[in-house]
Amino acid sequence: MNVIEIQNLTHRFPDGSLGLDHIDLTIRAGSFVLITGENGSGKTTLLKHLNGLLFPTAGSVIIDGKGISEDPLHARQAVGLVFQNPDTQIVGETVSEDVAFGPENLCLDRNEIEKRTHDVLTILKLLPLASQRPHLLSGGEKRRLAIAGVLAMKPKVLALDEPFSSLDYPGTKQVLKQILSLHESGHTIVMTSHDIEKIAAHAERVVVMKKGKVALDGPPDQVFPDLERFGVRPPCALRWGKPLESWLI
Amino acid sequence: MRPPLGKAAGVMADLIPFSYRNNHTLLHRYDVRCKMLSFIALSLTTLKAEAFGLLLISCIVITALSFLKGRILVIFYELRFFIFFLFFVFIIRTFSTPGSPVFQNPWIPATREGIYQGGCLFWKMLLIALLSLVFISTTKPSQTKEALKRFFRPIPFVPEERLAAMITLMIRFIPLILDEIQEIKDAQRSRCIENRKNPFYRIKHLTIPLFRGLFETAGELAEAMESRCFGEGSTPMMLSSGTIDWFCLAMVLVGCLLIILS
Ligand SMILES: Nc1ncnc2c1ncn2[C@@H]1O[C@H](COP(=O)(O)OP(=O)(O)O)[C@@H](O)[C@H]1O
Numbered sequence A: 001m002n003v004i005e006i007q008n009l010t011h012r013f014p015d016g017s018l019g020l021d022h023i024d025l026t027i028r029a030g031s032f033v034l035i036t037g038e039n040g041s042g043k044t045t046l047l048k049h050l051n052g053l054l055f056p057t058a059g060s061v062i063i064d065g066k067g068i069s070e071d072p073l074h075a076r077q078a079v080g081l082v083f084q085n086p087d088t089q090i091v092g093e094t095v096s097e098d099v100a101f102g103p104e105n106l107c108l109d110r111n112e113i114e115k116r117t118h119d120v121l122t123i124l125k126l127l128p129l130a131s132q133r134p135h136l137l138s139g140g141e142k143r144r145l146a147i148a149g150v151l152a153m154k155p156k157v158l159a160l161d162e163p164f165s166s167l168d169y170p171g172t173k174q175v176l177k178q179i180l181s182l183h184e185s186g187h188t189i190v191m192t193s194h195d196i197e198k199i200a201a202h203a204e205r206v207v208v209m210k211k212g213k214v215a216l217d218g219p220p221d222q223v224f225p226d227l228e229r230f231g232v233r234p235p236c237a238l239r240w241g242k243p244l245e246s247w248l249i
Numbered sequence B: 001m002r003p004p005l006g007k008a009a010g011v012m013a014d015l016i017p018f019s020y021r022n023n024h025t026l027l028h029r030y031d032v033r034c035k036m037l038s039f040i041a042l043s044l045t046t047l048k049a050e051a052f053g054l055l056l057i058s059c060i061v062i063t064a065l066s067f068l069k070g071r072i073l074v075i076f077y078e079l080r081f082f083i084f085f086l087f088f089v090f091i092i093r094t095f096s097t098p099g100s101p102v103f104q105n106p107w108i109p110a111t112r113e114g115i116y117q118g119g120c121l122f123w124k125m126l127l128i129a130l131l132s133l134v135f136i137s138t139t140k141p142s143q144t145k146e147a148l149k150r151f152f153r154p155i156p157f158v159p160e161e162r163l164a165a166m167i168t169l170m171i172r173f174i175p176l177i178l179d180e181i182q183e184i185k186d187a188q189r190s191r192c193i194e195n196r197k198n199p200f201y202r203i204k205h206l207t208i209p210l211f212r213g214l215f216e217t218a219g220e221l222a223e224a225m226e227s228r229c230f231g232e233g234s235t236p237m238m239l240s241s242g243t244i245d246w247f248c249l250a251m252v253l254v255g256c257l258l259i260i261l262s
């Protein structure tokens, strides 16, 4: 079953520039898709369409059976979008309050909110920090909090924009581990990254974008040899003719 | 226990005296509506009170400050400019109030009445600043928001949800602004802006990137909130007030009345 169906999507910004150009993309429920491409190729713009933050100028985006233009709230709940900069998506005064923000906006009742907050904090191993002030967390913890914040809304799809940017090695490993275990528990993962080294061993499908268009789309072993042409550095292991290795080993 | 991590920024935001500190003291647990009414009543009484009343209120404020353990020195350090300003006001009062002069020889134009009135004013303003500081340090912005929403609700034509959301967003935005300022300053200092003595040049180079950054940050924040379904409606926060809360409020109100009437 396809959880995301994008047909002929074009997006033109108010200033007239073309952000996305005739994109066709379907994503199967439970898959792990990596969207890559050089800076300015339209990755972030595409993710914002999945979440109903931007609407198509032409074409359609259908999330879990409903068009985003008809029902943006449905899209926002079905797709949890984790932004590149965690500092500007943390709104709570404490870690647990921040996680509760989304469910509160869904007008769930208080017991359900508390249960979800507790569960999500447990999953992301943030429970000991529940009453901390978010601004004092480390980079990796902030990123996990940002993931927790959208996870509490029980999305089917987790869309992550450059989740490893500005993370150190331990931070990257923490976040990577969480993303993989969320995938194992049945979430569809859509992730963007211009630097694919950290995730190369795990993606099931790689979509390469260039100038707002989908340039390549396929399983990693087909796509990776061609990456250089589209401004993305292929994984090191490939150059040395070795098998891809997970960062978690 | 935990090392200070993150941007230099987080540290800056941590130094703001007027921000919420998580803790579990009595004052933190005091029902927010009763707390708000108590603090408003105390502030108004402070304005009206004479020396004896001020003494009583000072005792209350000192007790309240003792709940913010370990931060007292920091608070006075952070308030130093305010205190300096108050002192300036005190001096002006001392000299400008007519009455019997204190010093004849050498002659200094200070009057007894002036010292008394200036002293009271100094004291009152300091007490009110400390009261609001205690309130803000012990109350979560989300609770403040909920209390405001409920106070505004009976007033017709006031969109209480939106008003309350606006106030909390403003509180939420202050640390971001301070972080941004600190970052820009540091970046410019590393490129030797201190060699420029012209203050207008420096202000221009601080404010332009600051506002550009703030608009960008505000845009990102709004987008992130929207993506998490932020809108008019949300689950109301549970506020629970027990007998003890109302008892405390009654005590404060009676105390205030007595001070005003005495
Ligand atoms: N609001 C906007 N108005 C005009 N152009 C924009 C806007 N947002 C992004 N763009 C442009 O769209 C292009 C794609 O941006 P983006 O999706 O952020 O790329 P990526 O995430 O792949 O680096 C960029 O050239 C960017 O300058």
Ligand SMILES: [Mg+2]
Residues within 6 Å of the ligand: A043, A044, A161
């Ligand atoms: Mg981007």
